[in-house]
Amino acid sequence: MTLQSKTYGCQSMTGELRRVLVRAPRAEDLHGWRMCGWRAEPDARRIAEEHEAFCALLELAGAEVVHAGSHADGNPDAIYTYDPALVADDGALLLHPGKECRRGEVAAMAEDFERAGVPRAGELQDPEWAEGGDCCWLDERTLLVGCGYRTNEAGIARLRALLPEVEVSAYDLPRWHGRGEVMHLMSLISPLAPDLAVVYAPLLPTRLAQLLEEREIELVEVPDEEFESMGTNVLALAPRVALAVEGNPRTRERMERAGVEVLTYRGDELSKGDGGPTCLTRPLLRV
Numbered sequence: 001m002t003l004q005s006k007t008y009g010c011q012s013m014t015g016e017l018r019r020v021l022v023r024a025p026r027a028e029d030l031h032g033w034r035m036c037g038w039r040a041e042p043d044a045r046r047i048a049e050e051h052e053a054f055c056a057l058l059e060l061a062g063a064e065v066v067h068a069g070s071h072a073d074g075n076p077d078a079i080y081t082y083d084p085a086l087v088a089d090d091g092a093l094l095l096h097p098g099k100e101c102r103r104g105e106v107a108a109m110a111e112d113f114e115r116a117g118v119p120r121a122g123e124l125q126d127p128e129w130a131e132g133g134d135c136c137w138l139d140e141r142t143l144l145v146g147c148g149y150r151t152n153e154a155g156i157a158r159l160r161a162l163l164p165e166v167e168v169s170a171y172d173l174p175r176w177h178g179r180g181e182v183m184h185l186m187s188l189i190s191p192l193a194p195d196l197a198v199v200y201a202p203l204l205p206t207r208l209a210q211l212l213e214e215r216e217i218e219l220v221e222v223p224d225e226e227f228e229s230m231g232t233n234v235l236a237l238a239p240r241v242a243l244a245v246e247g248n249p250r251t252r253e254r255m256e257r258a259g260v261e262v263l264t265y266r267g268d269e270l271s272k273g274d275g276g277p278t279c280l281t282r283p284l285l286r287v
Contacts, residue, residue, distance in 0.1 A: 010087040011140040013191040014236040015286030023068035032074040047269035061237040070108035080275040081282035083132040091121035098129040098150035122162040130155035133184030146185025148173035171205040193239040233276030
């Protein structure tokens with residue numbers, strides 16, 4: 001497959017985003033907000049407007065935005081398309097979420113991958129748990145994976161089997177506020193370029209901090225007061241071009257001082273399920 005005809009392949013967090021899968025929030029799915037542990041009920045009109053504006057920014061950045069057409073079956077978490085799968089060079093790896101109410105999203109996303117021309121390269125099944133939010137490409141041959149309440153050792157072992165040419169490095173995640181609250185590896189780190197990442201240093205696993213130091217990756221540290229407002233949840237549109245939710249001015253200033261162009265979107269409603277720009281996207285192709 002030539003570069004010009006390539007439609008999938010995403011073993012990167014920071015390459016230029018060329019193709020991305022999103023799911024628009026639908027009013028009929030929002031009633032499940034309590035089941036999914038959202039902080040408050042989303043407003044159907046405003047969340048739809050926020051998502052449309054978010055997608056417009058992706059398109060302005062040069063990405064083809066592919067809209068999911070499968071049914072969400074009353075699950076508002078389905079708008080966070082990063083979690084049910086990974087897209088590697090050989091195709092999609094269908095994951096198995098540790099959050100039980102999200103497991104139906106995997107089959108739905110498989111339908112969307114088929115329509116988008118992304119082949120299935122593998123899948124996880126019980127007792128293997130893994131969520132996309134715990135998976136972070138440091139480079140095309142290094143996948144960082146968080147082990148916690150959403151991703152377990154069996155899931156990590158399966159990822160290693162499915163990605164034999166990739167070093168899958170696992171890190172224990174902090175308990176934080178317990179099983180009921182989202183704590184993914186990508187709650188703590190978002191790469192912005194091959195040599196730059198935004199992190200929340202106080203909770204970063206020590207071995208991961210040491211790896212970043214060994215790789216000479218510069219760190220933009222999120223201040224304490226901007227951690228829970230998702231200062232670390234930043235989507236790289238290209239190296240040193242970032243999309244972030246509005247707010248978190250100190251984190252934005254620090255990214256800009258590191259040479260990052262920062263774009264922002266309004267996410268008051270979209271973030272009620274504790275999902276930011278990375279969560280809202282399933283990159284299909286980066287180059």
